[in-house]
Amino acid sequence: MSVPSRKSLVGALERTADVLDILGEDEFRSKAYRSAARSLEGLAEDTPELLARGFAGIPRVGKSLAGELVAFVQTGRLAALEEAAAQLPPGLLDLLNVRGLGPKKIRALWESGVDSLEGLREACVSGRVAGLKGFGAKSAASILENVEFVLEARQRQHLSTGLDVAEELLARLPGLEPRLAGDVRRGLETVRTARVTVTGTAQDVTAKLAGFVDDLAPVEKKPVLAGTVDGVPVEVAYAPAQVRGALDLMMGGSTHYREALRATAKEKGFDLSGRGLKRGEEVLSTPSEEDVMRELGLPYRPPEYREAEHDDVWPTLPAPQELVRVSDLRGMIHTHSTWSDGTASIADMAAQALRLGHEFLGTGDHSRAAHYANGLSIERLQAQLREVRELQAAGVPLVAGAEVDILEDGTLDYPDDVLAELDYVVASVHSHFTLDSERQTQRLVRAASHPLVTVLGHPTGRLLLRRGSYALDLDAVMAACAAAGTVVEINANAYRLDVDWRVALRWRGRVMFAINTDAHVLGGLQDARYGVLMARKAGLTPAQVLNTLSRQEFLTFVQKQRAAR
DNA sequence: GCCGTTTTCGGCCCGACTGTTTTCAGTCG
Numbered sequence: 001m002s003v004p005s006r007k008s009l010v011g012a013l014e015r016t017a018d019v020l021d022i023l024g025e026d027e028f029r030s031k032a033y034r035s036a037a038r039s040l041e042g043l044a045e046d047t048p049e050l051l052a053r054g055f056a057g058i059p060r061v062g063k064s065l066a067g068e069l070v071a072f073v074q075t076g077r078l079a080a081l082e083e084a085a086a087q088l089p090p091g092l093l094d095l096l097n098v099r100g101l102g103p104k105k106i107r108a109l110w111e112s113g114v115d116s117l118e119g120l121r122e123a124c125v126s127g128r129v130a131g132l133k134g135f136g137a138k139s140a141a142s143i144l145e146n147v148e149f150v151l152e153a154r155q156r157q158h159l160s161t162g163l164d165v166a167e168e169l170l171a172r173l174p175g176l177e178p179r180l181a182g183d184v185r186r187g188l189e190t191v192r193t194a195r196v197t198v199t200g201t202a203q204d205v206t207a208k209l210a211g212f213v214d215d216l217a218p219v220e221k222k223p224v225l226a227g228t229v230d231g232v233p234v235e236v237a238y239a240p241a242q243v244r245g246a247l248d249l250m251m252g253g254s255t256h257y258r259e260a261l262r263a264t265a266k267e268k269g270f271d272l273s274g275r276g277l278k279r280g281e282e283v284l285s286t287p288s289e290e291d292v293m294r295e296l297g298l299p300y301r302p303p304e305y306r307e308a309e310h311d312d313v314w315p316t317l318p319a320p321q322e323l324v325r326v327s328d329l330r331g332m333i334h335t336h337s338t339w340s341d342g343t344a345s346i347a348d349m350a351a352q353a354l355r356l357g358h359e360f361l362g363t364g365d366h367s368r369a370a371h372y373a374n375g376l377s378i379e380r381l382q383a384q385l386r387e388v389r390e391l392q393a394a395g396v397p398l399v400a401g402a403e404v405d406i407l408e409d410g411t412l413d414y415p416d417d418v419l420a421e422l423d424y425v426v427a428s429v430h431s432h433f434t435l436d437s438e439r440q441t442q443r444l445v446r447a448a449s450h451p452l453v454t455v456l457g458h459p460t461g462r463l464l465l466r467r468g469s470y471a472l473d474l475d476a477v478m479a480a481c482a483a484a485g486t487v488v489e490i491n492a493n494a495y496r497l498d499v500d501w502r503v504a505l506r507w508r509g510r511v512m513f514a515i516n517t518d519a520h521v522l523g524g525l526q527d528a529r530y531g532v533l534m535a536r537k538a539g540l541t542p543a544q545v546l547n548t549l550s551r552q553e554f555l556t557f558v559q560k561q562r563a564a565r
Numbered sequence: 566g567c568c569g570t571t572t573t574c575g576g577c578c579c580g581a582c583t584g585t586t587t588t589c590a591g592t593c594g
Contacts, residue, residue, distance in 0.1 A: 028577055032566035035577095062567050100583090102592050136585060341578095371579050372594050430594060431581075 004073060006046050007164070008230065012078045013037035013065075018096055019084040021103035022110070033080075035060045042343035042521030044352070047073060091116030094154070099146045099467055100139065108134060117154075121147045146467075153465035155192060157232055159184070159530055160494035162191035165232045169196045173208050173236070176200040177244075181237065181251040186303045187533030188254075189497045190464055193226075195235045197251050199244050205236050223247070223274055243276035245286035250274040252289075257306040265296055272296075304536045309502050317539035324515070324535050324542050326528055331547040331554055333362030334403060334426045334457060334489065334516035335525070339384050340365035341373035342520045346387065350396050352522045360397035360551040363388060364426050364518075367413035369405040373430075376402070378418055385421060397551055399423040403457055403518075408432045410446030412453070419452040424558050426489065426516070428457030429470070437471035444472065445480040451565040454558055455514050455546070456481055458491040458498040466495070474499075478507045485561050487512045487546045490538075492531025493524070504538035513538075514546040 004012075014037045020030035039060040043050070050058070051073050055066035072078045085093075088110075094117050095106045112132055114120045123129045124144035130137045166184045173196070179185070182195030198205060202218060205225050209216055213234055216227035224237045239247040250258055250273060265272035269279060276283045277292050286292045293300045304323070305314035332353045336342030342349070342365070350361040365384065366375035376384060381402060388400040401424040405413040412419065412427060419425050427447045435443065448456050459477060460469035481488050488511050491498045496518070504513055515531035517524050535545060542548040549557060 026566085029566050031577070035567080060567060064566060100592070104591055134585070134590075138584060142584095369580095370594075371581095374578070433593090434582085 003047050003051075004076065005164075006040060006043065006050070009047065009069060009072065010037045010041050012072060012081055013040070015093070016078065016081040016084060018093060018103070019081065019088060022092065022096075022106050023084060023087060024103075024107060025084075032060070032065075036065050038343060038521075042523065044522050089115035091119075094150070095120060097150045097153075097466065098143060099149075100142055101146075105134070108132060117147055117151055121151070149467070150465075153190075156190040156465060157192075157194075158464060158494045159187065159189055159191055159497070159533070160527075161232060162194045165194040165229045165234060166196055168212075168229070169194065169209070169234060169236065172212055173198055173205070176204055176208070176238075179248065181248060182235070182253045185252060186254070186306055187537055188307075189501070189534065193233045193235050194229070195237070195251060197237045197239070197244070197247050199241045200238050202238060205238055209236065224251075237274060239274070239276075241287055242285045243283065245288040245290070245292045246272060246277045247274050249289050249292055252303055252306065254307055256308045257301075261296075261298075264298065268296060270296065305539075307537070309505060310537075313505070313539075318541050320536070322541050324532055324540050324545050324548065326532050327357060328542040328545070328548045329515060329528055329532070330359040330550055331362055331399070332356075332358050332360070332517060332519070332525055332528070333399065333401060333424065333514065333547055333554075334364040334455065334491075334518050335361060336365055336403075336518070336520045337363060339363075339380070340370070340375055344522050346384075346398070347391060347396060348522065349519070349525070350391070350398060352525055354397075356525055356528075358525075360399060360554075362399040362401045362424060362554075364401045364403045364516075366430075367402055367404040369407065369413045370430055375405070375413075378414065381414070381418065382421070399551060399554060401425060401454075403428050405430050406443060406447040408435070408443065410443035412447065412450060416452060423555060424454040425452055426455045426457045427453045429461055433461060433470045435471070437473060440471055441473040441476050444477045448477055448480040448486045449484045451562060453484075453486055454561065455487040455489050455516070457489045457516070458496050458518070459488060460498050460500070462498050462500075463495055464497060474503060478503065478511060482507070482510045485512075485564055487514045489513070490515050490531045490534050492517045492527045492529070492534075494527060494530045497530060497534050501534040501537040504535065504540065508539055508544065512546050513540060513544060516547070 013033045017030040017033035039058055055061055055069045092110055092115050095101050114123050124140050129135050130140035162184045166180055170178045176198035178196050178198045181197045183191035184194055213227035213229055216225055219226050223239055224235050226235045237247055237251045262272050271278040277286050284295055290300050302320045335349055337346045337349055346363055353361045366373040368375045368377050385400055388398050392398050401422050403426045406427050406429045462469045488499055490513050492515055515535055517527045519525045
């Protein structure tokens with residue numbers, strides 16, 4: 001049995017909290033599990049180091065939980081979770097993903113006979129939900145809509161999840177030249193399957209993955225083995241070296257691109273499939289994707305640009321080697337600390353950013369309206385500012401900022417004279433998600449046009465696989481950013497990836513973007529990777545990304561931006 | 566379940582919104 005990653009420990013603790021909530025246990029007990037999960041998430045060490053010290057000395061993890069975690073690592077079972085989960089139908093926890101449903105409502109639904117998403121959909125349609133105590137026609141309609149969203153989303157994973165699994169596969173397939181394929185290779189924001197390709201045979205793959213991939217089995221008529229890892233669908237496609245190029249192309253997706261390429265090949269008298277490029281009965285030698293394209297007389301299209309949205313524009317976009325990379329990011333701006341709802345101090349966040357090879361950190365804690373996130377009053381903001389200036393004097397490369405709430409009317413949560421003291425300002429929406437499109441648009445346009453706003457944070461508020469954008473004319477907001485010289489955030493958190501890369505692709509060259517992690521924990525700074533993948537799909541070069549500037553250049557940029565307004 | 570501590574047990578983030586109620590429970594950020 002493999003050692004569970006720290007991420008799966010976090011997942012197990014969160015799941016325990018969810019189950020306890022639905023069972024109606026002491027809410028503070030479940031909160032303890034949840035805050036222990038947050039605490040583990042924020043650590044830099046992984047499971048072996050934590051096990052070595054018996055999970056001792058971790059904030060919010062006491063003797064009892066430390067013991068449970070040790071047992072979990074050793075046996076793969078979390079006693080508290082198994083005991084609690086045994087009392088629930090297995091499909092019931094999926095209801096937690098439905099917006100508007102919390103533990104209490106889920107319990108009520110369960111008591112009325114609902115035990116799965118499908119059951120809930122049926123109960124909404126039949127009118128049973130609307131008749132339940134505490135529910136009504138409006139909530140039944142909204143629940144139905146959200147259930148459909150979740151049922152659709154259930155087919156997909158966040159990019160971070162898919163990449164974690166796919167990279168674990170790569171590590172377990174040494175000697176077979178393993179490479180990423182499919183959605184994870186193209187860096188799509190959500191993925192259906194964690195897919196890799198190898199040079200070899202089904203036997204080679206099986207020998208290396210037995211015991212790691214569950215239910216590993218051949219896919220009919222394809223050179224592919226499929227299974228699951230932690231419930232995530234995986235596929236490993238294999239081919240001899242001579243046809244590896246065709247395999248990589250065909251397993252590289254998207255479906256749209258693959259089908260178009262097959263059709264073009266057919267027109268030219270070829271047959272292209274995962275088993276190779278054929279002309280008549282002859283299988284052509286195509287060890288690489290480039291070889292296939294050369295035989296077909298077609299230009300090579302980089303994986304980043306293989307979505308339908310790229311069809312008309314990709315030849316005009318920069319070559320992959322010109323696109324922004326993680327190593328181009330010099331500043332990690334829009335980050336949180338213990339001053340608001342982060343788990344690490346400013347000094348620790350800065351040290352971590354430097355360890356990761358970046359040059360400076362920008363603070364960006366929540367403003368006073370964000371009570372739930374321990375948002376900073378003006379007095380606390382100014383105290384934080386003093387701490388930042390002291391750290392700067394001690395040589396820590398920082399810039400001082402804040403993530404300031406955009407209020408309902410589009411004004412900001414701090415007065416201008418306070419904002420002016422900051423080195424930069426990120427303005428974000430965290431409330432009033434349900435305004436109609438016209439008011440929401442006016443609100444964001446007003447904020448984006450504010451003379452002291454540097455960056456518009458996560459512009460649509462979407463949470464991938466959970467909820468879409470609030471109602472909004474996004475192009476009107478982007479136009480306002482272009483007019484005011486306001487930078488648009490590509491929030492790199494794998495659950496947001498907001499603004500969408502398709503929008504960035506469309507507005508590329510007209511507005512500047514910032515790839516921001518919005519990190520609340522030390523490990524969150526590494527999410528920059530996902531934002532970079534989005535920026536690459538949008539065809540962005542370092543010059544189009546604000547935080548590729550040095551600290552001094554960044555400060556100069558903000559000064560010029562303010563002066564121009 | 567964790568924490569801080571008056572070292573044994575009480576407190577644990579909180580205001581706004583929604584849809585249901587008929588004064589509020591549940592959810593969200």
